[in-house]
Amino acid sequence: MLVLLPPASSIRALAFHRRLRVPLLAPPRTLPRLGAAPARSIMAFSAEPASGEEKAEAEEESLHTTAAAGAGAGDGDGSEVSHEEWRRWGTSSPLPAAVAAVVRELLEMEAAAGEKMRFGGVGSKLKGDFKDMEDKKHRAVYETLGDSDQKLQYFSARQIGCRLLGSRGYLCQKCWLPTEDCMCTNIVPCNLWRGMKFWLYMHPKDFLRQNNTGKLLWQVFGIQAAQLCLFGIQEHEDIMWDAFHRSGKGKISFLYPNKSIIPKSVKDLKFDGSSLTSDLHEMSSSDEPFNFVLLDGTWSNSAALYRRLKERWTAKWGDEDIPCISLSTLSASVMHKLRPQPAWDRTCTAAAAAGLLWELNLLPELSTYEFEKQAEAVECSLDILLDALTTRRVRLGRSITRKQRHNRNI
Structure with a gap:
């Protein structure tokens, strides 16, 4: 049976929790166990991940999100990502310009298409017809970038922009788990x-x-x-x-x-x-x-x-x-x-x-x-x-x- 432990109120109590053995439930017989992930490419980025990489990504994600989280749901309500919203995801930096540009392009495409974006799966990937339309556009942009560093920056910004929109109203902004x-x-x-x-x-x-x-x-x-x-x-x-x-x-x-x-x-x-003269709470700015x-x-x-x-x-x-x-x-x-x-x-x-x-x-x-x-x-x-x-x-x-x-x- 699954042992449910009450929330711990201190580090010492949590340490006690760690020493308790919590038996894992046996998987249901009707559900096969997940297999080992296949080898993945070590490329830093690509215009489109290989099918093997997509499969490995899905298997490595412990909790595959099957329900779509629309861009209009929750925080932001279909608007661009604000600096405040960006920081709530776990960073103290301003919203990166490339990420803001990707989000803006996605929202403009959504308005032009007249249909809501749908997200789902590992990494809040775009789904449906909108995905095909966006995929063609991002490939065209990617091909115009001659510098490898520019391609990397575009790849990273696109990944992050989709995840931001797809996680709105679905994931907690602090622990990144479903609310x-x-x-x-x-x-x-x-x-x-x-x-x-x-x-x-x-x-x-x-x-x-x-x-x-x-x-x-x-x-x-x-x-x-x-x-x-x-x-x-x-x-x-x-x-x-x-x-x-x-x-x-x-x-x-x-x-x-x-x-x-x-x-x-x-x-x-x-x-x-x-x-070594600096204690846990006080430290010289120099x-x-x-x-x-x-x-x-x-x-x-x-x-x-x-x-x-x-x-x-x-x-x-x-x-x-x-x-x-x-x-x-x-x-x-x-x-x-x-x-x-x-x-x-x-x-x-x-x-x-x-x-x-x-x-x-x-x-x-x-x-x-x-x-x-x-x-x-x-x-x-x-x-x-x-x-x-x-x-x-x-x-x-x-x-x-x-x-x-x-x-x-x-």
Whole structure:
């Protein structure tokens, strides 16, 4: 039977919840279990995803949205996306110009066609005749773009624009779950040590995905301590690299298992005295934080994220390799129950962040900064997300188990 736990009111209570074993329901016999996802292209972008990539995208999404969410529903009521609406999705930046342009074009096409846009499926994709009309137009625009960077920016803006319109009135703007499954009241906020900052470098195909775990970091720590940076969105990337410039290359680390070089461990990180004098709540404006970058996307898409980071790093500082760190104590995330990773040495974004915090807690010079509490807060939020996704699957009569995909690097 499914055990329903009352909402926890503190980090300590949530930690207790994590120790309880909640048995998973067996899938209904009439519903086949989901199969392993096929290999996906590692291209950063394309005019149209291959059919295999579309299938993998659908299988990797824990909760496939079958009901369409019209652009005229809920917040915005068919109007353009405002700066306020944009920020409520988890970012402190202004609305990117390219995203605003895509949304405007879609709404103009809707008005000219005289019919409402319909969205559905993974990533709030357009459906019906309007999809065919929009597809022809975006292909024509794409062909006119000769520069690969312009194509990437257009691809990213189009992905994000469709997801914004398709999620209006359907997804909660904080937890990215359907409003009837909102988990926000169960999340317990926690302060991140002011001497560090997380950057969520997110692929646009992970933006507003219900089973995305990177969003948990700003739900727990706030949008300033864990800041969203969308791949291919110029304004977002410029904000992140401006912060890197202020901090200096010695205060930047990328959490990514790059096997082409020997990554450093957390023990190799150097924390200077000025940063260590800053407590959890007070920090001099001249003392910039350590920047930890998490690549947030499927494992095939993360390769494109890494290449783009490496190219800009080399252009800025001349180094061929970016400073990657690996974790030595990483264990399987609870999210593996719904979305197994392709290898045991890989895990979800939030679990990687929690692992980093646990290892920082082991450093003697950082032992007073409550990293244990911060790591537990992230792990508890993962449990809450898993419970919300599992409950929704059970209610919809869907399988809550996945075939194992750990077939490499074992």
